Amino acid sequence: MDIYDIAKATGYSTATVSRVINKQKNVSKKARDKIEKVIKESGYTPNRIARSLAKRSSQLVGIMVPDIRKYFESQSAYELEKRLEASGYSTLLCVTTDELKKKRAYLDLLIENQVEAIIGVGSTYEQEEFYDTLIEVSENIPMAMLNVSPVRKSSRIVNVYIDEIDAMDQAVSLFAKKGYKKPLYVSLDTGYQTRSYVAKKAGFIEALYRYYPKADFVEYKLKDYRADMGLLIDFVRKRGFDAIQFELDSLAVIFYKAFVNRGFKVPEDLAIIGFDNIDATEFTNQRITTIDQRIERQVELACESLFKIMDNQTPRTDIMIKAELVEKETI
Secondary structure, eight states: OOHHHHHHHHTSOHHHHHHHHTTOSOSOHHHHHHHHHHHHHHTOOOHHHHHHHSOOOOOEEEEEESOTTSHHHHHHHHHHHHHHHHTTOEEEEEEOOSOHHHHHHHHHHHHHTTOSEEEEESGGGGOHHHHHHHHHHHTTSOEEEESOOOSSOOTTEEEEEEOHHHHHHHHHHHHHHTTOOOEEEEEEOOSSOOHHHHHHHHHHHHHHHHHOTTOOOOEEEESSTTTTHHHHHHHHHHHTOOEEEESSHHHHHHHHHHHHHTTOOTTTTOEEEOSSOOGGGGTSSSOOBEEEOOHHHHHHHHHHHHHHHHTTOOOOOEEEEOOEEEOOSOO
């Protein structure tokens, strides 16, 4: 049994359970008695949690990412580690996956290791059930979230994210400015929808109808993005699309290679814009135009506000920044 099981068994929040374990006074007698009863009956030993809730001086910050293989997560973790080290902190990196059970397990691990703060990277942490847990834990451990729009307001969680709606407006307006007539939106079918995916798609639709009033929105979803590229090329040629906005640079890079290998020209036959500004967009025969999420700036803002919370100051906690369209050679 852990702190979450105790909270579930008693009907009280993990924050209240933490206060009881830490022998804090701002808990009602009814709650304290019920929680202590469950702890005693379960044989749970709260020492490690109590230690983590005491005044910390570990100089350790936890970083959570769902998948370290993805560009935004890996690059953000790198920038965070670099900035935190420069500020005198060591880091503990956890690859949580998207599973709620694993995310909570790693959160508990960070508490056990007495981290002074926690930083999460990626919109998967917007899952409401998990975000509620973050709010409870943040009462004792301040947090910052990158690419996460606040599900609920909290003075103890900093949220930094880009304006995907504006980012897509920048891209589609460039298609229109360059004279392209029929843009297509291409995404990766992961089986679930993150806020970031929804925002990108909504932004594309909004911009499409702003700059192409008579257009029909079409989204092509790739399930196996390596095997399905040939099908996408056939779809584009058959339906007469002359521009593609990709949800991810990884899709744009693989498509570009397949498209030019079939004898077509970019941007003469088709314009391409990606999303993320990964290094690979610089290494194709023509550098791929893309949208930069300004990771360094997100990290800078997140850390600045997080440090203020740790110093008992009141910083901005809901920070949206503008993305940057990086025009290269595919449009």
